[in-house]
Amino acid sequence: MAKARKSRGESMLVRYLVLGGWAAVCLLPILWFLSIGFRPRTEVITPQPIYWPTFSLDAWHLLMSDWPIAQYLRNSVIAVAGSVVIDLVLAIPAAYALARYEFKGREDIGFYILSTRMMAPAIVAVPIFFLFKTLGLLDSVWALMLIYAAINLSLVTWIIRSYMLDIPKELEDAARTDGAGDLTILREIIVPACLPGIITAAVIAAIFAINEFLFTLLIASTSNAYTMSVALANFTGGSDGIIYNAIALVSFIAFVPILILVILIQKHLSRGLTMGAVKG
Amino acid sequence: MASIHLQNIEKRYGGFVGVQNMSLEIADEEFLVLLGPSGCGKTTTMRMIAGLELPTGGKIVIGGEEMTEIDARDRDVAMVFQGYALYPNMSIYENIRFPLRMRGVPASEHDARIRQAADMVELGGFLDRKPGALSGGQRQRAALARAVVRQPQVFLMDEPLSNLDAKLRQSMRVQIKHMQRQLKVTTVYVTHDQIEAMTLADRIVIMNKGAIQQVGTPDQIYSDPANTFVAGFIGSPPMNLIEGTAQNGTFVAPGVTAPCPEYVRGKVTLGVRPEDCHVGGDNVQGMVYGVEPTGDTTYLTVLAGTKKIEVKAAREYRSDIDVPVAIHFDPAHLYFFGEDGQRIRGAA
Numbered sequence: 001m002a003k004a005r006k007s008r009g010e011s012m013l014v015r016y017l018v019l020g021g022w023a024a025v026c027l028l029p030i031l032w033f034l035s036i037g038f039r040p041r042t043e044v045i046t047p048q049p050i051y052w053p054t055f056s057l058d059a060w061h062l063l064m065s066d067w068p069i070a071q072y073l074r075n076s077v078i079a080v081a082g083s084v085v086i087d088l089v090l091a092i093p094a095a096y097a098l099a100r101y102e103f104k105g106r107e108d109i110g111f112y113i114l115s116t117r118m119m120a121p122a123i124v125a126v127p128i129f130f131l132f133k134t135l136g137l138l139d140s141v142w143a144l145m146l147i148y149a150a151i152n153l154s155l156v157t158w159i160i161r162s163y164m165l166d167i168p169k170e171l172e173d174a175a176r177t178d179g180a181g182d183l184t185i186l187r188e189i190i191v192p193a194c195l196p197g198i199i200t201a202a203v204i205a206a207i208f209a210i211n212e213f214l215f216t217l218l219i220a221s222t223s224n225a226y227t228m229s230v231a232l233a234n235f236t237g238g239s240d241g242i243i244y245n246a247i248a249l250v251s252f253i254a255f256v257p258i259l260i261l262v263i264l265i266q267k268h269l270s271r272g273l274t275m276g277a278v279k280g
Numbered sequence: 281m282a283s284i285h286l287q288n289i290e291k292r293y294g295g296f297v298g299v300q301n302m303s304l305e306i307a308d309e310e311f312l313v314l315l316g317p318s319g320c321g322k323t324t325t326m327r328m329i330a331g332l333e334l335p336t337g338g339k340i341v342i343g344g345e346e347m348t349e350i351d352a353r354d355r356d357v358a359m360v361f362q363g364y365a366l367y368p369n370m371s372i373y374e375n376i377r378f379p380l381r382m383r384g385v386p387a388s389e390h391d392a393r394i395r396q397a398a399d400m401v402e403l404g405g406f407l408d409r410k411p412g413a414l415s416g417g418q419r420q421r422a423a424l425a426r427a428v429v430r431q432p433q434v435f436l437m438d439e440p441l442s443n444l445d446a447k448l449r450q451s452m453r454v455q456i457k458h459m460q461r462q463l464k465v466t467t468v469y470v471t472h473d474q475i476e477a478m479t480l481a482d483r484i485v486i487m488n489k490g491a492i493q494q495v496g497t498p499d500q501i502y503s504d505p506a507n508t509f510v511a512g513f514i515g516s517p518p519m520n521l522i523e524g525t526a527q528n529g530t531f532v533a534p535g536v537t538a539p540c541p542e543y544v545r546g547k548v549t550l551g552v553r554p555e556d557c558h559v560g561g562d563n564v565q566g567m568v569y570g571v572e573p574t575g576d577t578t579y580l581t582v583l584a585g586t587k588k589i590e591v592k593a594a595r596e597y598r599s600d601i602d603v604p605v606a607i608h609f610d611p612a613h614l615y616f617f618g619e620d621g622q623r624i625r626g627a628a
Contacts, residue, residue: 173332174365176352177436178426179382188378192369 030255037249044244059245067234067246068223069253075220076227077257079141080209083148084202087156090149092198095161096186100172110161117154121214129218139221147219148209155208156201163197164190199265207258228254282343282356282433282466283308284329289338291324291490298324300490302338309464311457315477316487317513322470323438325487329468330436331355343433353382355434358427362439364419366411372398372422373407379430397429400459417448424456428463435460435467441476453479474514478502486510508621511551517579517590519615520557522550526616534585535566538609543626544616551615554579557591561608564589568603582607 036044038060039053063069097103098110128147129138137143167190175185191198216230223231232250235243284306291298299321306312314322327333329340331352340348347355358379366375376394385393398404401421411419420440427435440456441449457480460467471477477484478498486493486501486509494506505511511519524533526548531540538550557564559580566584571593573579578598580591582605591607599605616624 168363168365170361170363170365171367173327173330173352174359174361174423174426175367175378175382176332177330177355177357177359178379179353180378181353184382189367193367195369 030252033248033252033255036245037252039245041243041245056245059243059249062243062246063249067231069231069250071223072226072228072231073253075141075144075225076210076229076254079144079148079227080206082142082145083152083209084205086145086149087153087205088198088202091153091157091160091201092191093186094157095164096190098157099161099164100169110158113154114158115154121151125214125218128215132219138219139225140219141225143219144212144216144225144227147215148205148212151212151215152205152208156205159201159204160194160197163194163200167193203258203261203265206261210254210258283310284343284434284466284468285339285341286325286329287339287341289325289328289335289340291321291328291333292336297490299328299335302490302492304485304492304495306466306468308466311460311467311469311480311482313477313481313484314468314470314487315472315474315484315513316493317472320487321490322472322487324490326359326436326438326468326470329434330357330359332359356432357434357436358430358432359436359438360420360423360427360440362442364411364416364423364443366419366422366426368411370410371407372403372409372411372414372425375411375422376407376426376429379426383430385430393429394425397425400428401425401455416444417452420444420452421455424459428459428465431463432465435465437467437469439471440469442471442473449476456480474516478514486513488513505551505615506623508549508551508617511615511617515553517554519551519553520589521617522552522584522587522589524548524550531616534587536564536584536587536589538563538614539611540614540616541626544624547619548624549617549621551617552609553613554590554592556610556613557589558608558610559591559593559597559605561606563609564605564607566605566607568599568601568605570601571597571599573598580605 038055040056040058043050043053098106132138132143171189172185175189211229213229216227220226220230228250232247235247286302286304289302290300302325314325316322324333328335331350335348339346342355367378373394376397377390380390380393395404398407401424403418403421403425406414406418414422441452444452453476469480481498483495483497484501485495488509494501494510501510501514508521512521522533522536524531524536525546526540526544529540529542531538531550564582564584566582569581569583569588571578571580577595578593580593580597582589582591618624
């Protein structure tokens, strides 16, 4: 007995060591960014590593004085939030149709939608540029919103669909015999039941959108449309050279909103809302 | 309320026939049970009555109105599902209210009707809970309340008790029957459990391979089976079916002889229920294969040739195995079936 208990304690220890080690690996880059972001530029690149750098707000002052960070953040938020809303409005009914309606070629259409994700984005870069040029939408956050929405639509549809497939069909049959039509079923039964999936898809889409670089660089040419991801590139060229500590600090600032978002909706990211609906 | 007429309905899935050419009259206020093994088409039949599936042929009339092509939401039927199908995001109160909202019942009536329905299934104290916080039996009662709340023309119940444990099943069975008598709503109930069918039904429809085998009251089904399928499906343990030959008023099989009517000839199957077999006599000469006392009765299995015959013996009967034993059949309760499995009946 005692031996069994001991080995159980040991296995718990191993578990914590492994998980703790993995957590440290995941957190290291973030701490690294913070450390670089708050040290003077002279201590960023040195022949010997500096474990206890001098604390400095140089990068912070640089950002605040001659860099419209508020504008960039605002652009990012508008484009990303808008794109996620567009994705959800289009993806939820599409996912429902793909998950539930019987029609010819349903699986093919589902696969086609996902396959748009497999193409290298650079292939469509030039056509997209001319498309938005013709539309007069170059250097506009609205164009970015549309592009982000288009990039993520397939993924969002696919994630939500997989959650919808897990919803017991009996629920819809029950709602139908109770007198509900398709839209009511979607709104009152399906969407609440796959809310964790919808939130997960939205967060993933937001993360992809906020990190998008190629198309943003193509469309945005001034601070009208610069987002955090592209604005970062400002620090890599010019007469000042690469300003590493500013890059690190901006990267960290760009990371914070997503971190807050994920913490807020953490409980929805895990499944379990349908528990109790069917069987036990 | 409403009667239901099924006229030659049929459901095909590509080449597979789910339900074939089925006609059935269900009377107003009747409690009808569709009974059969899984895959026999009973659930498909019910789903066609509900409007969740459309028949590929035939007509469905509910309450005098043709409903064949009408969508489920526009039929006045309420359905209870095997898996309860409660809406997980809504409280029990909102679950029961859902059909009232969907059917446009005035909001002022909602509260009283919800409480009445919940009281009927003894769930009055659980209205604030979410389905996940209820036990299996409570969930199924909530599903019943949701079905009764809007006073539909027809109740459809698809194996509502099969996810419950045996004890709960018995008490829910009584509750369902009581409720149906009280509300006088035409009810179609699907099950593969013959005890449920026998105890609940006004009439039982036995189905196999998409076709009706027999329709009748539980008594008729039990005492006058139409074919070997029905005979072997009903009863616990089911009827003994012994293959043999009959000529000149005698049925013979290895270890078995029994009197039979003159018109029974050739290869036939003898059916005899375990309770119509008695220890002693001269119909079966076999060996004791096993003895199972259950408390109120003892089941004896006799090996005659290669055939095992179930006998409901006296409560105090005991025996070792492999001991010779003789069995006597009650001659008034012997059934004979032809090679096609159909009952052989004398010219009336």
